[in-house]
Every structure is written in structure tokens, then in C-alpha cells.
Amino acid sequence: MNILITAGGTSEKIDNVRSITNHSTGRLGKAIAETFLAQGHQVTYLTTPQAVHPAMESNLTLIEIETTKELESALLTQFKQQTFDGIIHSMAVSDFTTETTLSEDIFIEKLADKLATESDLSDLTNLTEALYRSLDEIGQTIQQAKKIPSGTDRLLLFLKKNPKIIAMLREQQPQAVLVGFKLLVGVSTEELIRVGRSILAKNDCDFILANDLEDIHGDQHKGILLDAKGQTETAQTKNEIAQLIVNKVEEKWRNQ
Structure with a gap:
């Protein structure tokens, strides 16, 4: 066989x-x-x-x-x-496999930037949808560093399903x-x-x-x-x- x-x-x-x-x-x-x-x-x-x-x-x-x-x-x-x-x-x-990795500061900066372009975030449904869109876009950030710096207090790791x-x-x-x-x-x-x-x-x-x-x-x-x-x-x-x-x-x- x-x-x-x-x-x-x-x-x-x-x-x-x-x-x-x-x-x-x-x-x-x-x-x-x-x-x-x-x-x-x-x-x-x-x-x-x-x-x-x-x-x-x-x-x-x-x-x-x-x-x-x-x-x-x-x-x-x-x-x-x-x-x-x-x-x-x-x-x-x-x-799961890694999609991208971001420091806490960069993640918050990117998320705030995405949400700043949204309107009527006082509505929970709109806010939820905006967060999903923002996370999807941030997750597609190209990982540039060959070795991620260890200076950040928190490291956010995005994983996507294999x-x-x-x-x-x-x-x-x-x-x-x-x-x-x-x-x-x-x-x-x-x-x-x-x-x-x-x-x-x-x-x-x-x-x-x-x-x-x-x-x-x-x-x-x-x-x-x-x-x-x-x-x-x-x-x-x-x-x-x-x-x-x-x-x-x-x-x-x-x-x-």
C-alpha cells in the first residue's frame, strides 16, 4: 500500500x-x-x-x-x-493563523481613526457594526517588522481561521x-x-x-x-x- x-x-x-x-x-x-x-x-x-x-x-x-x-x-x-x-x-x-500584530498604542490610534469617520455612534447597532468594520480593516494591516519590538505593555495579535x-x-x-x-x-x-x-x-x-x-x-x-x-x-x-x-x-x- x-x-x-x-x-x-x-x-x-x-x-x-x-x-x-x-x-x-x-x-x-x-x-x-x-x-x-x-x-x-x-x-x-x-x-x-x-x-x-x-x-x-x-x-x-x-x-x-x-x-x-x-x-x-x-x-x-x-x-x-x-x-x-x-x-x-x-x-x-x-x-488559526496570525493575521497581524499591533502594539496597544498603534491599535488604539488606528481604531480611533476609523471610528472618527463614522456617524451616529450613539446607536448601539451602528456602533457594533462600525467596530466590526474597523477591526476587519485593522486586521488586514500588513505586518512590517521582522521582529516585533518588546517595549509595548500590551501586544494585540489578530488571528484568522485556517x-x-x-x-x-x-x-x-x-x-x-x-x-x-x-x-x-x-x-x-x-x-x-x-x-x-x-x-x-x-x-x-x-x-x-x-x-x-x-x-x-x-x-x-x-x-x-x-x-x-x-x-x-x-x-x-x-x-x-x-x-x-x-x-x-x-x-x-x-x-x-
């Missing part, structure tokens, strides 16, 4: 020396990749410089990205070049066995399964690995694998999850 795996966590740049990221280590993705490789499959592995990587071997192609935009571009390039039998999208993708990478996978590779991941924090098993099923249906996945951050401690990693038929299977470690996913993807691929 020809397998694509995403792993690790994307970072979104604030300036040339600062970024926003998440705590994903890529250890689960690494375990999944190593299990597929051990079974003789070809693996294309998209990950980040900070994440752990599987050891290089002849059946492994490793591609590093940092931002969600870079991930999207790398995926589209791969989809043009080859067809995948399975896609394991375990990467923790940033929901595209959902998982939403495009089925469209781009309709033949692939698709495995998505959903991480929640401190919820009941019932809620974890409910949300996982919702994500599975919304993105037309074959499987979703639903897990709770509070159930992840080193190699101990409880995960619930849901399939499109409503069945669930539970694993207790990263290696068990990896083997479960590989077995299910292989089985689904053979039966297509």
Missing part, C-alpha cells in the same frame, strides 16, 4: 523569531509510520522540524513543513504526483482509506465518541481515532477507534493504537 501520514503540530509565525504552536510531539504518528513500514508499505510522512521522526529507510519519504499553509501546499503537491491507498491525518493542525485540512482529503483522494483524529480534554467517553462520530460523518472518514488529553501519559495513550458503521475499538498505548490503525486500514483496503 502507498500510505500518507501527517504528524506533529503546525506552527504559525508571529514574526521571524516568534510563533504560536501546540504541544503535539508526533510520537503517535511516528509509531503509526513505523508499523506501516514494518509491514512493507510505502510511507510518505509529512511532519514538522520539532516533532520526532521515524528512522529513515528506503520505503520512507519524509517532508517537513511548519505552517498550515505549507501543509496544505505540500499535500496538494503530493496529490498531484501520486495516488494514496491510505491517509492517516494525525497532525495537530492550528485552527482552512480545515481534513475537509479536503476525501475530495482530493476519494479512493483512499481515510483516518482522522480528534483530541478533546476532560470529557466523558460518551462525549468523546459522540464528537468523534460527528467528525467522521462530516469529513467522510473511514475511521476516527478519538482521544482525551487527560488519558495520554508518555506511551500510555488511550484511544477509541470509530468506524463508519458505528463500531468502536479501544487501545491503551501508542503502539497498540498504531497496530490497530494499520490492521483496520489494511482490512478496509483489501475489501474495497
